[in-house]
């Protein structure tokens with residue numbers, strides 16, 4: 388389940404905004420300007436069902452997002468949706484993977500504590516016996532140069 | 546007709562005789578005629594796989610996708626607690642403390658282990674480094690990778706973590722680790738091909754039980770493995786998908 392963010396969970400000064408998400412969902416977001424650096428040497432991994440509902444997360448995912456495993460499983464992946472991410476990026480993601488292709492891009496993700504972290508994500512369809520059973524995303528540490536480019540580019544895509 | 550068994554060419558030289566002894570054990574236990582063929586490099590091993598010569602393989606994770614998806618192999622077992630991890634190291638005197646501070650044009654020493662190479666290159670990406678802007682020097686062994694760093698012929702070395710940890714203390718004291726991967730789901734796997742696939746359950750249970758028996762335990766020691774753990778099909782599919790994302 389996707390809940391509104393709670394004041395008590397937030398660390399530092401924050402702003403408030405309501406996001407419209409897929410399936411007529413809305414979510415109140417509280418977000419700060421505090422960045423958590425990507426941990427060296429780790430991959431952040433999650434799998435979703437065909438609708439983008441989380442079915443698997445690894446330990447690095449749990450640590451970086453700040454949520455517990457129980458809070459993440461069976462929840463739409465938009466639980467990490469950051470207001471600075473242009474909707475066009477996710478439209479491109481879904482258009483690409485629904486055609487059976489791989490998608491790669493740089494994503495700013497929202498943490499439970501209102502902070503954020505940048506990743507380089509690769510999303511692929513999981514094909515089992517010829518059928519798409521879900522999608523897996525594997526994130527790695529992005530280069531700072533690429534992140535700086537996205538910080539300039541993304542605001543122009545709204 | 547005899548079945549052909551081969552192992553990933555990145556095996557440690559200390560375990561060559563161990564693999565022959567393991568093959569003898571396997572033949573006795575399964576009642577199958579199995580011939581162990583060691584290939585010197587990944588290229589010649591892949592040629593053998595492509596021409597359908599191989600029936601059993603202790604495979605590098607990098608080759609798992611091809612084996613399962615193109616050649617109909619299925620997973621049997623993996624070694625207990627032994628994931629493949631990579632290390633990026635430099636000469637201890639190098640002032641660089643973070644991959645992000647490495648510069649294009651650096652000389653990178655590697656071996657031809659495909660999975661370690663892949664993980665290592667991913668760990669160089671945060672420094673805006675990729676195959677197009679570094680000079681790759683492929684060495685025969687990890688000891689040679691270390692020697693290149695010590696001599697200053699290479700700026701960065703990509704190691705299998707286990708091989709790095711097994712370097713002598715003298716060598717390690719002259720090196721510095723910049724990053725150690727903590728991926729934990731990429732591993733070598735013993736896999737069975739189409740010709741033997743009906744015997745998969747039998748092979749798998751014999752292998753999983755191997756460490757419960759004194760003789761079997763001794764054979765495993767010769768491979769530097771504590772026990773075999775069964776691999777479910779979905780676990781293998783997951784690892785293949787993961788390797789696929791890294792390969793992009």
Ligand SMILES: Cc1cc2nc3c(=O)[nH]c(=O)nc-3n(C[C@H](O)[C@H](O)[C@H](O)COP(=O)(O)O)c2cc1C
Pocket residue numbers: 407408409410433434435439463464465466467468469472477480494496510522523524
């Ligand atoms: C496997 C997979 C992983 C995803 N990972 C993320 C993620 O880390 N952060 C994110 O904001 N959206 C991620 N998405 C996209 C979300 O499903 C969603 O499209 C996005 O958050 C925007 O929300 P909306 O589609 O409801 O507008 C992922 C989707 C898939 C299929």
